[in-house]
Amino acid sequence: MGTQKANVYIPDLAVVEDIRVENPYTRTYALRFLDPLLARSFEFLPAQGAMISVFGYGEDSCFFSSSPSSRGKVEVTLPVSRGVSTALTMLEKGNMVGLRAPIGNGLPLEEMRRKRIYLIGHDSGLIPLRSLANYAVDNPTEFERIVVMGSFEEDTQLIFLSELLGVWPGHSIFDVRVFCEHILSPREGIRPGGIGELFDAVEPAPSNSYAVVSGPVPFMRDVVSHLIDRDFRDAQILLLLNRKLNCGFGICGGCKIGDRYLCLTGPVFNMAELRKLPPEF
């Protein structure tokens, strides 16, 4: 970061070190940069993304899902859709991908210090939130409390199960609630319900707190109205938007919302900023 690359289009090569299947549609890839210097010096913030390229198929944007404090190795999680994310499933350990990272502004960790953080995510929206949660696991003194509010359509779509049900609840600053709208095979820790039930169970309080929302657009709209009902101020609501990225440095215009580029001043917007932008969200 900071140093200007000679050619912004050229991805850095990274080796796939591990592939973990989160659910039938989602996989986590642990990557290590080929260049040892870069591997050691690479830094990113939670909710920053990368352009991942599978050579022969193109590039697609993705979020880092690992903690920024785990040096040397980064993890990205992608739900399988079309194009690159499908091509990724064909990769094996040891294969190489290209990575242009980090992209975007990331979460304002300084401002979020010693605050209560509500991480509200739906389905694959939890991917960037995991990055912050794991960061909190590594640096528990940074935050007052981390409340993970996971919402899923169906329990076949659950991701990061070991963390949601194992690692995070084991920490004192964490409070993890997972709700599923349709439960096919009940298990402990997963409760039936949607956003309404989730909010009733958690009762988020606005004082000294931040809410980070990520997920599909209708979900985010719902959550925002719930948060506003509970007296959250616009500046306390951080939304992670998802757009098509082509270049990742503010040229192509695919990610443009009004005069803001998602790849430069996004994907994290607070609600106050978003209200000034065209209502495309």
Added chain:
Amino acid sequence: MNELRMILQREARRLMEAGQVDVVIGYARGPYAWTTAPFFAFNKNDCIHLTVSSFCTQNLSVYLPKVEGRVAIIAKPCDVRTIIELIQDNQVRRENVKILSFRCPGMLNPKVLEEKGVSPDQAGTVSSKDYPEALYDWCRVCIHREPPDADLKGEPRFLFEKTDYPMPADPTTLADRLEKKTPAERLNFWMGEFARCIRCKACMHSCPVYYGGGDQFDSIEGATGENQPAENFKIVLSFVHSLAGKCTECGACESACPVRIPLLALHIPMYRKMQQRYGGYEPGLSYDEVSPLLKAEPMPQIVEGG
């Protein structure tokens, strides 16, 4: 063509006042000399902007599937044929459409007129009667100057008797000239033309009976990323193949092309081949006869080498 414009305006206004249609799709004067632009008239006062000239190259039936409600549409005979095809394809319902058509004198190429020193002020009146050499290629070969179906058809106020518009003395088109060349020369010609292609998809989006929408220019199955003439040609060939037995030679695609690739020199030979092979079939002339490519009947026997 002034008289025709008055009649169409009056008729559009009448339909509006009678509440028979919600919108009239027609042509209005374009932003600069010669041109016409598609225009949607939503109330009767808008109807005075409607116009018809010898430069209405767009095919307005491309809007029909997108517009809801009852529509009156100003259409050239070749456009009427595409409307019939849209109705055959269940894209449009006949009862929702009022077709305002006319005997077509053929569309003129302003470039040729400008070379002849015709002033753009005459754009409203000039017709193929005066300048048959300015006809577009597809109008040169067109023999269907009368609409196969129209809601005004048969009424005496129709202008332009057929005799007014003799076929151009020289109906040879670029397609004919290309046909005389060897395949290698033809291929070479097209490679040169498609080097200009910018992949804007205007040809595909301006065609009313092509439903592909030009996605092949984007997809990995279609064109490769690099803008090569061969790749552009490939995608356009798939477009031409999709239109076999559907193209009515309305010329919308070629006149839409910003870099003026003569697409009709691909469509016209295909049209002729389909006509020869399938007993003189011409698309869009009747509601009953479907495209031969949709008929599950054995191929008609044709004499090889004839």
Added chain:
Amino acid sequence: MGVSERRLTILGILCEHAGAQAAETAGMEGLIYSPDVRLMRLLCAADIDHLLILNALWEGVDGIFVVGCPTERGYFRGCSELAQRRLQAMKDVLEVAGLPAERFRTLWIEASDGKGFVSFVNSFYEDIKRLGPWNGFRGKGE
């Protein structure tokens, strides 16, 4: 073997119900044809995407043939007739464009006719051999 005499590549697109079966029958009867012929099967000959043929030709496949159900006895109702009309139009497009339409051929055959299949493939192969290799468009143009 010189560069000009590179091995031919011939793509055979077979319909699941007649073409592929005919090829199978030919195999069982022990009939042979050139190993340069690569076969692929599709559900139906009428379902062939025009881009499949165009892409193959563009990539430098020397010859393409399609084998489908016999006329009026298609596996699906009318599939053979539809396919014949569609592929004939494809041939016309190639001709109009100035591409070698003779490198594209169709056969409509019974599933049990292994001999017919092989004799068609062999004669097509000979014709393509006479025409020489086709280099496609890769790397041509700008």
Added chain:
Amino acid sequence: MLADVLIVKAKVKYWLEALLDKVEVIVPKFTGTLIEYAPFRRGEEVMLEFKTPVLSPKIFFFPKSERILKYQKRKSAVNVIPAPVETRGRVIFGVKPCDAKALLLLDKQLLRVGAPDPYYQAHRSRTTLVGLGTSQPFETEFSTSVGSSPFGEEGLDMLFYDLGKEFYVKVLTDKGKRLLDDNFTPAEEFHRKTAEEIKARAEAKASYSLNLERWQKYSPLEIFNLPYWSEVYLTCIECGACTFACPTSSNFRIVDVETGSEGERYRVWDAPTFERFAETSAGYNPRLTLKERFRDWVLEKFLFFPLEHKDINCTGCGRCIEVCPVKIDFRKVVGNVRFE
């Protein structure tokens, strides 16, 4: 102070031929159907009066498809070779002043601080722009009303004024000065005066009131939400001709082309009016309807770009109107906004 010079029209050809020894020369050419910018070859005649070409010189800086990198796959390893940047000198003759201004606007998009596009940058620095005042603008040209001019000097290295038998040449930069040779003779004061008159006449012609000052009274969001936008897009057929002809649009996509075990990555043009333009790979499309895409394409130029860069992303060349298959008059679309 750079001296202004004159060149006799007949000598332009010899001047360009002499330049061919050192650099690549691009001139406008009539290629059978269309006037295009194309490489100049020795012995060819040079068009000195021509209609504005449909494709702007943008294609030499931001081409239809630009190779970014080459890769080779060896088992699991991948070798990435960045595409080399071109360094050979190049002169483009006959650049329209509004197109030169457009390149300055493209600079703002493609040469962002910290992340300049290396290919564009290389093309820019190797090219000398020789302008030719717009004598035959498109009838749709409105450059004067968006702060550009048919005889504007921004971005150009030299500017030619047509004085009938000869060209009055304004040398604007050192880059342009280097191109001078003995074909040029010093200019007199009355030449300059004639040139000024020509300029004033052309500017008056290329004007169209866009009423952009009205936009100032409203917030961006108010303009964005106007019901007006659901009326103007109706005739659009969502092709990309306007974007691709536009000398200031820089939308693109990145695609891979693979042959066997190696391949190349290209940067290719894309247009905001295309349905798939803003669609994510997961299938979410923030601008699903044509209304939204059309509004985005217009407002990006006249509202959002000015918010960011304090300049309208339009030079008024009129190409978008000229190439539009359905002749949407973007001057009217922008100028007739109904605020209610």
